Amino acid sequence: MEVRVPALGESVTEATVATWFVKEGEAVEADQMLCELETDKVTVEVPAPAAGILEEIVAKEGETVAPDALLASIAAGEGATRSARPNTPDQREAAEAAGHSEDVARGAAEGAGGEAGGEAGGEIPVMVPALGESVTEATVATWFKKEGESVEADEMLCELETDKVSVEVPAPAAGVLDRITAPEGETVQADAQLAVIRGGDAGAGAASGGADEAAPSAGGTSPDYGSSPADEPAPARSDPRGDVEDAPSAQAMMAREGLSRDDVTGTGRDGRVMKEDVLKALSQPQGEGPAAKAPPRAPTPADQADGEERVRMSRLRQTIARRLKDAQNTAAMLTTYNEVDMSAVMGLRREYKDLFEKKHGVKLGFMSFFTKACCHALMEVPEVNAEIDGTDVVYKRYVNMGIAVGTPSGLVVPVIRDADRLSFAGIEKAIAEKGVAARDGKLSMADMQGGTFTISNGGVYGSLMSSPILNPPQSGILGMHKIQERPVVVGGEIVARPMMYLALSYDHRIVDGKGAVTFLVRVKEALEDPRRLLMDL
Known part of the structure; x- marks a missing residue:
């Protein structure tokens, strides 16, 4: 099944392929948006003419195409499922890098003793969602979950900022957030991968490499997936906000001013402490609010440098x-x-x-x-x-x-x-x-x-x-x-x-x-x- 450039309108003789929303080898539904074309007057979305597998992209992003030109081909039939394996060199390379290769996944399971290989669900990529007309990149603003934490289907994982709007990214399935591939502050393309979720009941054990680590005793803490296996587990936190990660700028300011999380009331999602919350706590008079508990800090030679802060402009x-x-x-x-x-x-x-x-x-x-x-x-x-x-x-x-x-x-x-x-x-x-x-x-x-x-x-x-x-x-x-x-x-x-x-x-x-x-x-x-x-x- 061929996918061709649709009618572009009166006097329009060419268009530029702006964004592909689907990759080669991925399953598509009939009328699903495949790509977006830009002309000098309008933006045109190209739907799939039928269900199947996007077999080949002929016109890459950035190419100029004429009306009725061939954009891609769709293979129909029984193989049109989302579990289809990558069938191009680019796909296989991306799949291996992201942990999607079936052989790599099987080898990793066998190397870990095979204990969780059959029980743990497969790795599920978290991709940048459709960003809208003519938007090709975004900045990862905030991660609401950390590596190793359990997530529910449709639970908000992170927030992206584009030059026009903010976009929340939900979890495509339940499981464990195995790894974050795009940290906060990183600029990602419209088709980039943000993270990997390991699905299944034993997802936590598979992520940590052993069944024993996946079952902490009551009152214990989840393993630190960012540390080496030899590291000692972190002590249990008494903070009622649990493992909510505060904004990096807020953490730096609290450390500089000698404040703890208990000294600041967070107004972000799930009690997340933002930079504005720290500034508010510091502005309160002595004897009022939690900031009053902070001990006085003697001036240091670095105070002059601390009077400046460099913050990257938002998109x-x-x-x-x-x-x-x-x-x-x-x-x-x-x-x-x-x-x-x-x-x-x-x-x-x-x-x-x-x-x-x-x-x-x-x-x-x-x-x-x-x-x-x-x-x-x-x-x-x-x-x-x-x-x-x-x-x-x-x-x-x-x-x-x-x-x-x-x-x-x-x-x-x-x-x-x-x-x-x-x-x-x-x-x-x-x-x-x-x-x-x-x-x-x-x-x-x-x-x-x-x-x-x-x-x-x-x-x-x-x-x-x-x-x-x-x-x-x-x-x-x-x-x-x-x-x-x-x-x-x-x-x-x-x-x-x-x-x-x-x-x-x-x-x-x-x-x-x-x-x-x-x-x-x-x-x-x-x-x-x-x-x-x-x-x-």
């Missing part, structure tokens, strides 16, 4: 830095300003917020007013909702509104799709859901793709005025700021009004000054007289 932060710099280098970015009297919106919100929440189950905020006002203005000035594609300008007949959200990991921009068709309640619900997902690190890649315009609210942090940076390939971003009472002239009299500065950054390559100013004026008019939104004025 999310690296991506933020790269995209923002690309925006400055690529777009002809300019910012224009205006100010809006928020009296009408604040009065309307104050009058109807209780009824709104009672009926719709969500609070009425300012963001729905700004989203509606921007959608209204984008219809009149469509170039602000457009993007440049080569020598073409692509005008969007819809509004996918990006809402910039600050998280502990960095700035993310979830997208509210078809915001121009949503009601006030629909917008508020969507913003609330995306905001919670962003703070919890649960945003998917799809949640942050396809935006046509962005709103950034620096006012929540107290910003009075700023120039937001474009979110490529978008051509406009609106910056909201702090609402502050200022003296303004109304009807010939000076009065105090709640005023907000608005800033529109735009790509001057396709948005002229007239269009930018018109956009801001329309937003201002809609907010100062919200009835205009109802009458489409």
